[in-house]
Amino acid sequence: MALWSGRFEEGADAFTQRFGASLPVDKALYAQDIAGSRAHAAMLAAQGVIAAEDAAAIDAGLADVLGQIEAGEFAFDVNDEDIHMAVEGALTAAIGEPGARLHTGRSRxxxxxxxxxxxxxxxxxxxxxxxxxxxxxxxxxxxxxxxxxxxxxxxxxxxxxxxxxxxxxxxxxxxxxxxxxxxxxxxxxxxxxxxxxxxxxxxxxxxxxxxxxxxxxxxxxxxxxxxxxxxxxxxxxxxxxxxxxxxxxxxxxxxxxxxxxxxxxxxxxxxxxxxxxxxxxxxxxxxxxxxxxxxxxxxxxxxxxxxxxxxxxxxxxxxxxxxxxxxxxxxxxxxxxxxxxxxxxxxxxxxxxxxxxxARKGYLAATDVADYLAKKGLPFRRAHEVVGHLVLLCEKRGCDLEDLTLDDFKAECDLFEADIAGALNLEAIVAARTTYGGTGHEAVRAQLAEAKARLAADEALLA
The missing domain is CATH 1.20.200.10 (Fumarase/aspartase (Central domain))
Known part of the structure; x- marks a missing residue:
């Protein structure tokens, strides 16, 4: 019987009952529903709204229902509209009139x-x-x-x-x-x-x-x-x-x-x-x-x-x-x-x-070659253009920047010296990015320590 049946002369037909039911979904909330009902009953007794012995019977009955559900022994009734009705119905069937007092001062x-x-x-x-x-x-x-x-x-x-x-x-x-x-x-x-x-x-x-x-x-x-x-x-x-x-x-x-x-x-x-x-x-x-x-x-x-x-x-x-x-x-x-x-x-x-x-493909050193020239005083936009010409030369030859000779570099800009080889080394390129948040080894070590500290703090929140 529906909790609201007193107002109605006819019950819902089978389709509308099934259409309106939420039990297949909200039965996942059984533990929360029972916890809320136990807390509500204890409060009602503390406030003198229901008798202490009724609250005790309700609490014991709800604990029993919880145990049945968790053990897989609880029989959910297809006629129950939701988890609230299923739990309250089973409780009232088990303990009688005290169970009917549980819903005092509460709505679904x-x-x-x-x-x-x-x-x-x-x-x-x-x-x-x-x-x-x-x-x-x-x-x-x-x-x-x-x-x-x-x-x-x-x-x-x-x-x-x-x-x-x-x-x-x-x-x-x-x-x-x-x-x-x-x-x-x-x-x-x-x-x-x-x-x-x-x-x-x-x-x-x-x-x-x-x-x-x-x-x-x-x-x-x-x-x-x-x-x-x-x-x-x-x-x-x-x-x-x-x-x-x-x-x-x-x-x-x-x-x-x-x-x-x-x-x-x-x-x-x-x-x-x-x-x-x-x-x-x-x-x-x-x-x-x-x-x-x-x-x-x-x-x-x-x-x-x-x-x-x-x-x-x-x-x-x-x-x-x-x-x-x-x-x-x-x-x-x-x-x-x-x-x-x-x-x-x-x-x-x-x-x-x-x-x-x-990593050795695709001219990954290009930005560092441009930075090399910029550090020697060439405006970066001009350095960018110079390196773009060098990349185009590599594409035409089917080679990479590290395959070019010093003469090839100097043909584009006389600021290139023999030390340009250092700007082509991938390990050195990575290691040079030492700014906070960069990919250099020292920067990543610092970042790793920070990530582990954040992780530890978050783990502590869950403890």
């Missing part, structure tokens, strides 16, 4: 908002932990291959040589920002709506601070209308998930490219590759591709919720039943992607010789 509107906030807090924390694990894997690879040089790219064209460690650390900083966004989403959910009732509060002498404290919330939402209708915290979580999913697509796109025969920079572990049903030689980066592809789901979940809350009048509307499925899916998807990416990075085999071979 503030109940579901409380459940969803508790769930968002938990999942944001879970994602922060998975984020940390991926950063650990990236930092470990950066340390293990600290001195490896590869070509840096702009427009996917060879640009300047960089350390692989520098390249990998770029992703740790993206993920560190993602950690902050997830933390902000967790903080946004950290306010308790319980006690707002349907929309206007209640005449019962509820102690909203008591339930907020019992549930671990940092504050109480001050406006009952806002308390039941706000879903900004879910948008914050979905945005954080979406941005991080996009960052993972960038990482995975590079892994996919680097693992091709054309690049050959890395070899994926067999555990993170698949073969072909027809081509026996294939080793496909399917899991990197899946991570890249799953970003569409996460971003779609965010857009879906934005459209759901668009133009909703105060306070609660049934549209908000659609808020949870996308958030649950996005959090689950991103967590799986984090876990998969961490394993893939941790088991990645780096091929330094292939990286260096490519």
């Amino acid at each position: 509107n503030d109940q579901v908002a409380t459940d969803t906030r508790l769930y968002a807090k938990k999942r944001a924390t879970d994602l922060m932990a998975a984020n940390v694990a991926l950063r650990q894997a990236l930092i470990a690879q950066a340390e293990a291959h600290f001195d490896v040089i590869l070509p840096g790219y702009t427009h996917l064209q060879h640009a300047q040589p960089v350390l692989l460690s520098h390249h990998l650390l770029a992703y740790t900083w993206m993920l560190a920002r993602d950690f902050r966004r997830l933390e902000a989403a967790r903080d946004a959910a950290d306010a308790c709506p319980l006690g707002a009732a349907a929309l206007a509060g209640t005449t019962y002498p509820l102690d909203r601070a008591m339930t907020a404290d019992a549930l671990g919330f940092g504050s109480v939402i001050p406006n009952s209308l806002d308390a039941v209708s706000d879903r900004d915290f879910l948008l914050d979580l979905l945005y954080a998930c979406s941005v991080s999913a996009l960052h993972l697509t960038r990482l995975c796109e590079e892994i996919i490219l680097w693992s091709t025969a054309e690049f050959g920079f890395v070899t994926l572990s067999d555990a993170y590759s698949t073969g072909s049903s027809i081509m026996p030689q294939k080793k496909n980066p399917d899991f990197a591709e899946l991570i890249r592809g799953k970003s569409g789901r996460v971003i779609g979940d965010m857009v879906a919720l934005m459209m759901t809350v668009k133009s909703l009048p105060l306070a609660y509307n049934k549209d908000l039943q659609e808020d949870k499925e996308g958030a649950i899916d996005a959090a689950n998807t991103l967590e799986d992607c984090y876990i998969c990416a961490a394993g893939m990075i941790a088991t990645l085999q780096v091929n330094p010789d292939a990286m260096m071979a490519q």
